[in-house]
Amino acid sequence: MNAPPNHCINPHCPAPFPQPAHHRFCQRCGTSLVLRDRYIPRQRLGAGGFATIYTVWDQQQQREQVLKVLTIPAEKALELFAQEAMVLRSLSHPGIPRVDSDSFFEIPTPDQSLYCLVMEKITGPTLEAVLLEQYPQGCPEALVQDWARQAVQILHRLHRRHIIHRDIKPSNLMLRAETGQLVLIDFGGAKQVGAATSSTRLFSAGYSPPEQVVGGRVEPTADIYALGRTLVHLLTGEPPEHWPETARGLDWVRPGLISPPLRALLAAMISPNVSDRPPSMAIIARRLKQLGPPLWQIQLREQGQRLRSQVNYRRRWLWRRGVLPVYRASRQSLEQGVGASGGAIAGCLLGYGGGKVENIGARGAAALTDWLHAQLPGVMVTVDERFWVVVLAGLGTGYGIAWGGLGWRSPLATGLAGALSYGVA
Structure with missing residues (x-):
């Protein structure tokens, strides 16, 4: 990458710009282009009052700064210029341009000496x-x-x-x-x-x-x-x-x-x-x-309110999309487990108790065996009297699942499906 051209600071130079970047002295008037072996003038920003303003490249700090050059060699102008340098050097505040202790200096030219002041570029x-x-x-x-x-x-x-x-x-x-x-x-x-x-x-x-x-x-x-x-x-x-x-x-x-x-x-x-x-x-x-309150406090308060709104929105979104579905699924699983267990126990007790009262289990098993022989001739099928315990357990399990996890939606149909699956098994 080629370096930008330099600028001669001599107000009487016939051709101050552009000067080759690698030259240390102006080709037309001989004025130094590397001030104090540190500052390289690059661009003229303007002029006003007693001075002309340039941007300079600070080779020591590797950053751009501002150079103010006194162009009117009047005693009063020099007094004010030196006073400005003294004031800025004595102050340290973010609201005041920084000036180093050695930033006020003199540069000779063929016509006159130029007084220079380098300061922070804002x-x-x-x-x-x-x-x-x-x-x-x-x-x-x-x-x-x-x-x-x-x-x-x-x-x-x-x-x-x-x-x-x-x-x-x-x-x-x-x-x-x-x-x-x-x-x-x-x-x-x-x-x-x-x-x-x-x-x-x-x-x-x-x-x-x-x-x-x-x-x-x-x-x-x-x-x-x-x-x-x-x-x-x-x-x-x-x-x-x-x-x-x-x-x-x-x-x-x-x-x-x-x-x-x-x-x-x-x-x-x-x-x-x-x-x-x-x-x-x-x-x-x-x-x-x-x-x-100052503006920054008002802006900080507004930013805090916006941040709280965003956090609350994310919390609600996380609850609706993450925590709540997991909670509902876990609750449903728990309710289904409790319903199935309770239904199975109730079905078992009912089937076992019914089988003991007046031999209902044996007579029911015999009747079902005769019916199956009539429907399936040639197939030897015997229904055990404990069959009713299993069937009623299945009925209770299915009914319990429907009650616990489905909120009473089709509990009878689910119970019959459970009875059939348990009975066939």
Whole structure:
């Protein structure tokens, strides 16, 4: 199998792609194609802000990762880029892309040095894509509540480390394809709480709070505001730029679209006044908990109910098709055995007793012998007086079987058949 071609990361290269897979340097500009003797750039994913994004093959870990290359050699851009690397290296959470300690490095090119950051590749859609492709009229509230809970956990971890993300919006929230875990991405604007106000204003129109837009002091409540605006966008399907400018809070949202408790929480989160917002993610987490169980608990309960239904159905099927027939057959066999034994004993006692009373057995045997001689001339047949015991035993056995196993269906016919078979034998 041939390896895919490589991609040169030099923004000034005249022909960055495709590069032969076995080459270690670009054929056109000479830039290294094997970064740090470990990462091989394969595909350009896009560009935005100060950086270009590539997929790279990590030869050490044998997996695909994401490479972010700083393309604008400005001092402030490099400061933010290095800050992003530092923040990501210091965090360990399933909702934050993993970054190794040696994943921030510099690569020389003929024109300039390029600063690079390698991070975990998150495979899955952004919430912006989920909204546009699956729920253009707005996502179900239970789903948005679940995302909100996960986002609050991630941001609580950041804020405990005195880090503000400053760029929360649907396009910066992703879902891992394999688990559905929410992941917060793009830490290019992250900063430490209490750091000096930057001369460079970073904000996302419609999501960033007023104090961030005007370049004022930013606190963790800025992330609370941005998360609230993001959740309203997801619930309504309406991006912030379409919201009425004259509306107060969520007055423009039609009644019934958002449940009253969640509506009240979101209205507080997106308040333009910092003092009116919930002061921390911990408080938001408690208020979200009061809304009801998280989605995974609801799904787990539903799965448990379905599983119990399936188990009960299988139990009933097993009882009807397996246990019950065996039980019925065993009971029938037992009843037939008891009936046959009882009938045989009763027949024997009746035949034996009758033979002793007034010599009925001997006289009956003689009469039957004479009748057989008349019917079969020339054949010597003698009926023993004990014949009646056997016949009556057969009659009782057959009658008992019919009574015990056939539920009184044709007991007389079965008894006569038993008498005949015993008598002939």
